[in-house]
Amino acid sequence: MVGVSTLVATVLGIPVGVLLQLTAPGGLRPRPWPHKLLGFVVDLGRAMPFLILLVVLTSITRTVIGVSIGPTAAIVPLSVGAVPFVARLVQNVLSEVHVAAVEAAVTTGASTLRIVRSVLLGESLPALINAIGVTAIALLGYSAMAGVLGGGGLGDLAVRLGYQRFDDRVLWSTVAVLAVVATVIQFVFNRAARGVDRRRHASV
């Protein structure tokens, strides 16, 4: 549930984030109005409480997945909720790429698409991987909420068997398992980000 929605959110969120950065003032293709419009839509998506999104998207989920309840169905609202989140993270990461490196690529006559790929995304790969890790853990939290509405999974377990049946042992064990999962996700993404990082860092 978390894995697939993270993947979907990444695949959809990166292009939106790239578009946000390209059209931003000082970007490679500054377009003030489309930028503001896109930014507004993205922020609207982020402002929307996830619980509301879950309910609102029920009918769409049924069309896409076939069912509106269960772990597979939860993928749709989870992904949709995370796309704007990923988009903003990606834009922030891309805006940190050194301007001299971007201009150097411009002077080589490279196309915008190539600059996006080789320079913007290439240079920020470690930060992008970290951003996806942050997204995955945020989705882990959201997925617990989805559990309440029949999404299944660990959150579902914690609420139904733990909270509602007053079984503190189940409740806290589930939370502990979630904590371990979050830690493992963070560790894996940290490792991956460091693995692709070619820059020198202060090691104190």
Place this chain on the structure above:
Amino acid sequence: MITVENLTKSFVGASGPVNALNGVDLNVQAGTVLGVVGPSGAGKSTLARCVALLERPDSGAIRVDGTDLVSLGGTALRAARRQIGVVPQGDSLLRQRTAAGNVALPLEAAGVAGPQRRTRVAELLDLVGLTDKADSYPDQLSGGQRQRIAVARALAASPSVLLADEPTSALDPETTGSVLTVLDRARAELGVTVLVVTHDMGVVRRICDDIAVLEQGRVVEHGKVLDLVADAGSRTAASLLPAVDQNPAADSAHDRVADVVLVGFAAVGALLPEAASRFGVELNLLGGGLTRLAETPVARFRVGLRGDRADSALEWISDAGAAVQRTPKGPQGVAA
């Protein structure tokens, strides 16, 4: 060959518009090195950014081999950019790519296929003397090595013009030498026309054939370095030639005192002694010294002459090709 014609550019500043460039004209012959110098705020960076086609000038033309590049847009502009290799100011390498990967970037942009790309990258790494650093990442290289990789990258797509914006500003004297050597090799071995924007007269001294002095957005001096140094009143001479200390006591002990600028091997070695013996005058060096502009020795000496034929001796020196400027002397000169 690159020419810049009547280039103007202004920016909106805090207190109204700022004219960064006020009609700049430049002309760099194929296979020569032009140094654009000037104090900070003279418009050097704006000029460099306009020539790099990163900034669109308000008016004027930038012609590479005759074609004006200013008015281009879209695909034509991208193609035009390949004619001008740029070494941008500051660190501009991709830190996530190896040295070889950075040099390959313009070739990827130009759509050069893999095997040819690798051959070309190897050639360029060899040109800048960093073959052994091909697989190193920028953070593993020194500042001078990074800058040489930036030069190799700028040359990768075989541009006819190489533009370097302050290529040595962050480097110590020794590494500056290695970067300048690479620029000089580019001109000598690839026949590239080089335009160096710099605040460092040492760059002009070492590699430039021509110089353009920029002040307040205007070119106030433009010509061959060796011609301009012989012109005593030029800014180029003032900043490139050895300084002459004022010594009124020594001046007044001679009949004639003059500043003599000598260019070239023969002149520096033999002219003054021969003048002395030919006209039977006593000729003393009062100050100045010898320097070297690229491969050419250049001297500026303050000489004092004693003897009846001192004026004739100075005229003979002047006729032999040296630039002679007499300084006022005698009781009046000392008093003033």
